[in-house]
Structures are given as C-alpha cells and as structure tokens.
Amino acid sequence: MKVKKSIFLVIFLSLVFFLGPNVLHGRQEKETSQEKEKLKLHHEIVVTATRLETPALEIGNAIVVIPAEELRKQGLATVAEALAQLTHCFLTQNGGAGAAASVLLRGANSEHTLVLIDGVEVNDPVSPSRAYDLSHLLLADVERIEILPGAQSPLYGSDAMAGVIHIITKKRDLHRFTLASEAGSFSTLHTNMSIGGKLKGISYRLSGARFQTGGVSAASSFYAGNKEKDGYTNTSASGHLFWPLGSQKEIELNFRYLKARTDLDNYGGPYGDDPNNQQDMDTFLGKVNYRSLSLGSRWEQRISLSFVLNSRENSNPEDATHPAEREEGRFKSCFFQFDWQNNWFLTENHTLTFGVEQEQEEAESDYLWLSAYGRDRSYFPAKKATSTGIYIQDHAKLSSSFFLTAGLRADHHSRAGLAVTYRLAQSYFLEATSTKFRASLGSGFKAPSLYQLYAPATFWGPIGNASLKPEKNFSWDIGLEQILFHQRVIIQLNYFFMRFRNLIQFDYASGYQNVGRAETWGWQLEAYMKPFSFVRTNLNFGWVKARDLTHQTPLLRRPDFQAKAEFEIKFSPSWKLLFSVTRVGEREDIDYSNWIGVRVKMPGFTLARAALILWPENKFSFHLRLENLTNCRYELVKGYGTPGFSVYTGFAFSF
Numbered sequence: 001m002k003v004k005k006s007i008f009l010v011i012f013l014s015l016v017f018f019l020g021p022n023v024l025h026g027r028q029e030k031e032t033s034q035e036k037e038k039l040k041l042h043h044e045i046v047v048t049a050t051r052l053e054t055p056a057l058e059i060g061n062a063i064v065v066i067p068a069e070e071l072r073k074q075g076l077a078t079v080a081e082a083l084a085q086l087t088h089c090f091l092t093q094n095g096g097a098g099a100a101a102s103v104l105l106r107g108a109n110s111e112h113t114l115v116l117i118d119g120v121e122v123n124d125p126v127s128p129s130r131a132y133d134l135s136h137l138l139l140a141d142v143e144r145i146e147i148l149p150g151a152q153s154p155l156y157g158s159d160a161m162a163g164v165i166h167i168i169t170k171k172r173d174l175h176r177f178t179l180a181s182e183a184g185s186f187s188t189l190h191t192n193m194s195i196g197g198k199l200k201g202i203s204y205r206l207s208g209a210r211f212q213t214g215g216v217s218a219a220s221s222f223y224a225g226n227k228e229k230d231g232y233t234n235t236s237a238s239g240h241l242f243w244p245l246g247s248q249k250e251i252e253l254n255f256r257y258l259k260a261r262t263d264l265d266n267y268g269g270p271y272g273d274d275p276n277n278q279q280d281m282d283t284f285l286g287k288v289n290y291r292s293l294s295l296g297s298r299w300e301q302r303i304s305l306s307f308v309l310n311s312r313e314n315s316n317p318e319d320a321t322h323p324a325e326r327e328e329g330r331f332k333s334c335f336f337q338f339d340w341q342n343n344w345f346l347t348e349n350h351t352l353t354f355g356v357e358q359e360q361e362e363a364e365s366d367y368l369w370l371s372a373y374g375r376d377r378s379y380f381p382a383k384k385a386t387s388t389g390i391y392i393q394d395h396a397k398l399s400s401s402f403f404l405t406a407g408l409r410a411d412h413h414s415r416a417g418l419a420v421t422y423r424l425a426q427s428y429f430l431e432a433t434s435t436k437f438r439a440s441l442g443s444g445f446k447a448p449s450l451y452q453l454y455a456p457a458t459f460w461g462p463i464g465n466a467s468l469k470p471e472k473n474f475s476w477d478i479g480l481e482q483i484l485f486h487q488r489v490i491i492q493l494n495y496f497f498m499r500f501r502n503l504i505q506f507d508y509a510s511g512y513q514n515v516g517r518a519e520t521w522g523w524q525l526e527a528y529m530k531p532f533s534f535v536r537t538n539l540n541f542g543w544v545k546a547r548d549l550t551h552q553t554p555l556l557r558r559p560d561f562q563a564k565a566e567f568e569i570k571f572s573p574s575w576k577l578l579f580s581v582t583r584v585g586e587r588e589d590i591d592y593s594n595w596i597g598v599r600v601k602m603p604g605f606t607l608a609r610a611a612l613i614l615w616p617e618n619k620f621s622f623h624l625r626l627e628n629l630t631n632c633r634y635e636l637v638k639g640y641g642t643p644g645f646s647v648y649t650g651f652a653f654s655f
C-alpha cells in the first residue's frame, strides 16, 4: 500500500511541475545537448588517466566514462547500479540494495581496484583486504564516473592494480535548485535535492539524498526458510565550496557524509534468514584543495589534504529462530591523505607532473559471536601504517596526432617497505582514416592491509603476518578505435593482460602469506551506432579469463562472457525510450550450504530493462522504468537474493 501511495505522490508532483511554467523554457536546451552527443568520446576531457584535464583522444589507456546525469534521468540511484550496466567489470552483491557490493574489474579481485571520490582514496582500511564496499554510494551528486583499467600505481600508488574507479561529483551546477524523486517496487522511495549558487564570490553546492527500500531477502527467497525481507535506508549529504583568490589561486572545500542501515541475513542459501541482523554505517569524507598558477601560468600547484572516517556497527541479537545466537561487531577506520602535485607546462608539447603523497591509515575492530557452540571473539586492536610516495610523469604531444604518457613512482610503506612502479601509454590518431591506435603497459602494487599485517593469532593459529611484502602486478593492453560515417559509428576493440604475484592469501597453518599468483586476460568490443538522428544503439561485449595460477582454478564469480545491447529511440524532444538486454555468462562460485564449501557452476542469465523518459531535455523530466522485465531468477553470489521484475517511476526538476 505504501508503494502505491508513493507512486501516486510522485505522479501528482510530476503533474504539478509539468503544468508549472518551467516546462516552457526547455526547448532552447535541446540544441546544446545534441551538440554534446555529437562530440561524444573524442573531445571529452578526462582527469583520471594523467591527473590532468586531458582530451580523451590523447589518452593511451582504455578509459570508460559514465555520464551520471543520463543514468539519473532514468532513475538509477546508486553508483553500484551504474557500474552494473557495464561489461568491463562484474558487480557482485550479497543481496539487494545496501548489501555488500564488490566490483571485479578486468577479472581481478575487488581490493585490487582503487576507488576515488574527487581524488580521495576511499578503500576502507578496516576491511581485511582494504576493499571498498560500493553499496552505499548514491548517484545523486555524481557528475561522472571515470574508470581507468590496468595497473595504475604510478598515478595513485597502492591498490591501483586492476584499475581505478574515480567518482567525480558535481561542483558548480548550472542550476540553482534541483529536486528528483522516485518510488516503486519493494516500497522503494528515493529523493534527492541540491541547491547551488554564489555568495560573495564563493560558489557553493549543497546536496542531500534519502534512499529507502523494503528490499528483497538477502538470503535468496528461492531457498527454503528465507521469507524475511531485508530493507535498507541511506541518508547522504555533500557540499562543495569554491573560493577564487584572484585569477591565479583558488581554494576548494569538499565534504560528504553518509549514514546507512542495512538489514542482513546470517548467510546465503537455505535457512540464512535472520529477522534482526543489521549493519549501521557512517562515513565522513572531507577535503581541502589549494590550487595556484605561477611563473606566467607555467607552474600549477595543487595541494590537498583529505580524510575519510568510517564507522560500522553490526548487531544481531537472539531471536525466535536463533534463541542462543548473538553477534556484535564494531569496525572503525580513518584515513588521511596529503598530496602536493606540481604540473609544469614546460612547452606546448610537454607537461611534467611530479609530486609527493603522504598517507596514513588507522583501523580497529571488535567482533563477538555467541552460540550454543561457545563464544568466539575476534579483537583487532588499533593499528596504524603510513606510506609516502613520490611520482613523476611526462605527458607529451609528439605531434598533433601522437601522444605519449610516461610515469614513474616510488612508494615506501612503514612496514612493507618499498615499491617502485612505472607506466607507459601511447595514443596515435590517424586522421586520414579516423582511427585511433592505443597501447599501454604498467605495473601496480598493493601494500598489505592492517589486518593482514597485524591481526592477532587465535586458538586456531596465526592470522596476521608483519613481514608481508606488497602484492605486485604487471599489465598491458592494446586497442583500436575506429570512427566511421561522421561519428555515426564508433567501434572500439581492446585486448588486455594482467599478471599478479606475491598475492596475500590466508593459510590455516601459517596465517597470511605472499604466495598467490593469478592471471587475467580478455577482450572488450564496443560498437556505438547512430543510424538515424533519433536512434542510438550501443553493443558491448566483454570476454574475460581469470585464473588462480597457484591452484590452477578459475577465479570465483568471473563470468567468462558478458554482453549488452542498448537501444535508445528519441522520437521527439519530448520523449525517449530506452531498452537494454544484458547477458552474463557462466561462472564458478562456492556453495556453502553443505558445511564444506563445494565449487559449483553458476548458470548464465539474461536481464532486460526498459525506461521511458518524458521531456528528457527539459528542466522537468518524468520517467518510468521497468527492471528485470522477464522476471529472471538469478544469483550474483551463490545463495543470495536479487530483485525480480520491478517498476519505478519518478521525476526530476531543476531551475
């Protein structure tokens, strides 16, 4: 009933806004947006691949850019949902919205991808492998997401082994006010708003969002005993201040806060249900950035200081089905980052970037589990590690069509010692045939996490190992991008290869050891086509092989094949229709439902979605989206639930 009410409310508000005067102004914006689409890909400015604003044409890496505005207009609420639209990575989630989400980029483990929010590293120091849980990040204030696959440690240091996911938020909005809301299946209601403007020369943007859903059962309801739905609420706020100090200097302030509560189950598979197992998450991120130009605009300095505080509490009291079982957990971490980046615009053709980065991570946790079998406590006392990195890079325009980026970096971790990494990326554009050839190679590393270094031994044996060394990898890729028929067709083909060594793996006898080796390789084929001015299609194929070389087994949860076909029909400026089909291939997982984990083959699945957007170019828009059209029954992680067919509707409004 609650959902129906919400849907009516959304439709009502939509009509009120539609009948308002604002809709009349929308038409003029049409041209600029079409212009933008024409310039797609090739003149886009990206920042992640060189730490500089650089046209995509000059980038030797296979960078993927997700424009968030487009996804928001369709009603998507989270960064995880946005990443799930790609065939470049695979997103796994232990249940519905709010459940732990990992992104497996180019077949690598999730902890081997570094996640940045406006340049701030957010991989969680208290997570056993310092991975980032993507489930709580809302799309509301995101401008775009840049994904830079491949070993990128020379740019960003530790953790950037399989690539970097950079979430770039909106800073200066054209709009003074925005409001968007959506309601739909599973009692989902999502609302976000922002205000922006200028006050005494200082630009500001403040935004807030609230997402709540009744959810699906985390332990899949396809198995016996799982009837209880697991809901999720998320309240997020973010702000940005921009203060120009004359024409050559500026200060920026960023903050982001999120508070989330996720209902959990005890495990996936049969009888995993638990009515009162829940997790509370609090995160605060802050950043101050100073930027100046000197020596006749030849020398740019960016000095930034940032921090991230994470706090997570798990609580699972006794209940009717588990009268003797209780769980309590507290996890805390903080991360500080200082970066001094210098860009020397030596000549028109060379930009030299060099700098120093200092980081400190701190974490502690306490976890208690009581059951009929006894009492188990895992206590991790507060531990700290620091690391210092120095980096240098030359981005060179060797001719009007040949670009080269070369970088070198040395990082020193307070416990694990030194890691030196390098990268080389080149891009060549053959004007005569509109063909871009690109190639890149690089090395990466990941310093051991605090838990891997210092987790105290238990009755069962050692865990942490203070003499661990950094994990290392090497990657290369080549690609081709062909533009045909005046950008009506763009085809991209990429091949990549990555080899990992010194991987930290847990051994029951000796705790964590640098013993693992793995290899991943694959192809990515993308075709963008605009056969008519009102039709746009995107075809994406990703093939990945990911192997554990130590045990000679496929890495878990990596589909060997993913394909996606997307069609967009825009009949007039007042409505467009979107339809997409995604096919995910077979992959291996572990089934824990019979005490001992057994390797199982997970079947492939097909998901179809459709979205109707009314007045997509207007200040006011209205959408209706249908997810999992065929009500496909599938699992991302063995035993965990996923939503079936669902319907959402909402509006967005700005002035």
Ligand SMILES: [Ca+2]
Pocket: 216, 217, 218, 219, 226, 227, 228, 229, 230, 264, 265, 272, 273, 274
């Ligand atoms: Ca449940």
Ligand SMILES: [Ca+2]
Pocket: 274, 275, 276, 277, 316, 317, 318, 319, 322, 325
């Ligand atoms: Ca319980």
